[in-house]
Amino acid sequence: MHRLIETGAHFDESEEGGLELTREGGHHRRRIAHAGGDATGAEISRALVEAVRARGLRTIENALVLDLLTDADGRTAGVSLHVMGEGQHDGVGAVHAPAVVLATGGMGQVFSATTNPSVSTGDGVALALRAGAEVSDLEFVQFHPTVLFLGPDAEGQQPLVSEAVRGEGAHLVDAGGVRFMVGQHELAELAPRDIVAKGIMRRMREQDVEHMFLDARHFGAAMWEHRFPTILAACRAHGIDPVTEPIPIAPAAHYASGGVRTDAQGRTTVPGLYACGEVACTGVHGANRLASNSLLEGLVYAERIVEDIAAVHAANGLHARVPAPVERPETPAHPLQSPEARFAIQRAMTNGAGVLRSADSLEKAAEQLQRLHTDAREALTENGKTAEPGVDTWEATNLLCVARVLVAAARVREETRGCHWREDRPDRDDTAWRRHIVVRLNPDRTLAVHTTDTADFPPTRQPLQEQ
Template sequence: MIPSVLHAPAPGWTTDADVVVIGSGIAGLVAALRCRPHGRVLLVTKALLDAGSTRWAQGGIAAALAADDTPEEHLADTLTAGVGICDEDAVRALVTEGPDAVRGLIDLGAAFDRSGGDIALTREGGHHRRRIAHAGGDATGAEISRALLAELKESGVEVIEHALVLDLLKDATGRAAGVTLHVMGEGQPGGVGAVRARAVVLATGGLGQVFSATTNPEVSTGDGVALALRAGAEVTDLEFVQFHPTVLWLGEGATGQQPLISEAVRGEGAHLVDHAGVRFMTGRHELAELAPRDVVAKGIINRMRETGASHMLLDGRHFGAAMWETRFPTILAACRHHGIDPVTEPIPVVPAAHHASGGVRTDLHGRTSVPGLYACGEVACTGVHGANRLASNSLLEGLVFAARIAETLPGDLPAPLAHTATPPEPERGGLLEPGLREEVQRIMTSHVGVLRQAEGLEAAVRELEELGRGRAEPGVEAWEVTNLYTVASAIAAAARLREETRGSHWRADFPERADGTWRGHLVTRLAGNVLTTTYAPLEGKRS
């Protein structure tokens, strides 16, 4: 059973805002800053302000900044990576507004790396041009987060940290009117409360913790997608979970957050090789190691199966110590921490869950199917990624579409609050025991990972259903695992339905792309306590 409301105590405190933003990555911070002129803004974040995925972003942010590059070329690369189901209007908005958005970050004080006075640009997988701006060598996300947080301090945006959002509040017409949330020990006020607001912006990030091994931090438990489903919103493309090709292999059975080896390492010339030293991506794709991520991940998995190896190798020894220390200091430190020195030996790598291309379905201005509820960043499905995200488009998506929400809000906001929002009726039961978190992750990793097939997907759906009879007591761990369970169930159901291979959805039993029957989107809704997933053929462009 999927709960339609999280079982929780009644709110013990209430506060009001014009806009409440959930999440403090690049999407949430930009949304909060840009919405501030429209009234009182409250930013709610699950841990500390800088604890989300943004600060872990290594490679950079993609934009057509070079003199020999154009938005049209960026558009073409993005559409190719998305394998036929991107929303072209959304991609066009991303790539045309992207360069000025990045320049706006520079105006805020973000210090990108420079070469001869110009912004230094590198290449990553799927890009035909050097268009990835980076900072601190391989610490781009941390620098962007630093600049935005510095701006936040002077903005008048109010902040509640250590708060897990629970459910959406609605008014009598069904419009979003705030959220319920639980503030953990470090935050004030404490316990379950309610924020009443004229608009709710979800920027909660990813869902990688649904798998045993992921590049995502501990907070990435799919809370925003789960909340949106319980609120009646449409989610789409959840089957397209991107597995980053090059994650540091920590040994058989390694779980939790895994160190990412940025695509930029390959962009600067590192080679993928097997244990015999063969560059196995050469000949598999015109871009070899710099093919789109789904292609490289499949190439690694196939070579592992062919050779019986547990991992492949990324060889950047020819960079030399100076380049590793200046261009990739974060990655160098992470590798050395785990006993690998990239200066003198190849890095053992394996694909791991990295990014959700799908999410809460939005239009070009971040509006979801629930009036007053908006989404941006990884929690959203804006249509820009299609079946596989192009490298370094994620930070750009959060930046561009958060700003688009702020631009459209003045015309969307209802009259000031009449305080008609009420918490949803509490639902007894439905919470999973916290100890089932690892079981959800095991099911998803075993059956809904990089390579999928009908038998495993059916087993995943069946095994997840058997878990869904929980009656745990309310609490942060029970709420989190219930969110993971909700999202896992939706991913598994969509993956079972899509009988083709497209982008990051790889079916061993349906190895070919099938445009005639599957060039479209799977849309998931929660009706009562039951998930329904339906196919919607591609109908051109969304407005």
């Protein structure tokens, strides 16, 4: 925190001059510093981006990373990428480097409704899988309980109503004004996110309705404008005034606790490839991420990665010798999905692998995803045709890749743990499942699924099944 402040980040202060703290889900006391009322992430990003630019480091913006380049020994040699708005629609360039750090964010767009922006299409996880890296715990997707409900047909990014609103005393109620979370957990509305999301979903099913409400009218206009200006503006932009009426809310996909498997220094199972932030699975989040630990993970592991690159790679002289990447075959191993496939993937995932899952729902999702994969692969094999290269097809292809892995892991984990909720397996099973599920992509593009103990890295594989 001190180094962030020294870098230029401005956090909200109390009247006494210290950091102003708030509570979020699962917290028993105020422990979260915030900035701009409800714009903490934006403020930290602003300060760090300005610090990077002030040091004259070269940045390429609006770029979509495509694939990892490797040398003849399988070591990282750079990435291929597409810079949007420059060159051809399907133009691809490359950056050669002995080390690559994935910090590509999440995969929320794999579901119909999410708090994630439209670019959160699992690109980093898909890249890592195609490069032969292992991913872990992808079944643990956190659904944020309180996302602004914009209607049953709303798709894509939905406005988030921060947990801090409940931390400051807002109540979850149904249409009759009943606080249904009271009695379900000692923290009521501030129970861990999976418990609150499930409580909302159950109440919605009981009453056959599409949303619940978050009531913070007692805050008053002054508190809304000072503490939650961004949320207030988002609600009003959609015709809802939290000062005078309850906010309609429903759960939506929010944060992936799993991702590219790394060790404590952010190293993946591919030499020279690192990952940090939401794209990574460091183990920090366990099966159910605690609110605001995303910033902690991104910042801490970013520092560790930089230290490792400086200590290991510089010592080996790799900065002076960039590995030569091996040439790729002209025919792609992964057929591209059509842009329309994105919506089919999202519907399959929302219906089959959402907040509440079962063996039947996951099987249906797996079948639908496999059909998309098989159809595109057969078209490529039989007549050499694939969807036209471009951002929309690359993103749809990445979404299908991560969706298949997520569903495969969720089918294997026959228990309920953290934010992975199996209606047909409602109990936690520590005897069989206090383990990580690790997935990698075979050369023939089938999935190899294994389990491993927490301490193993690289993992000691115990085969479960090939999918």
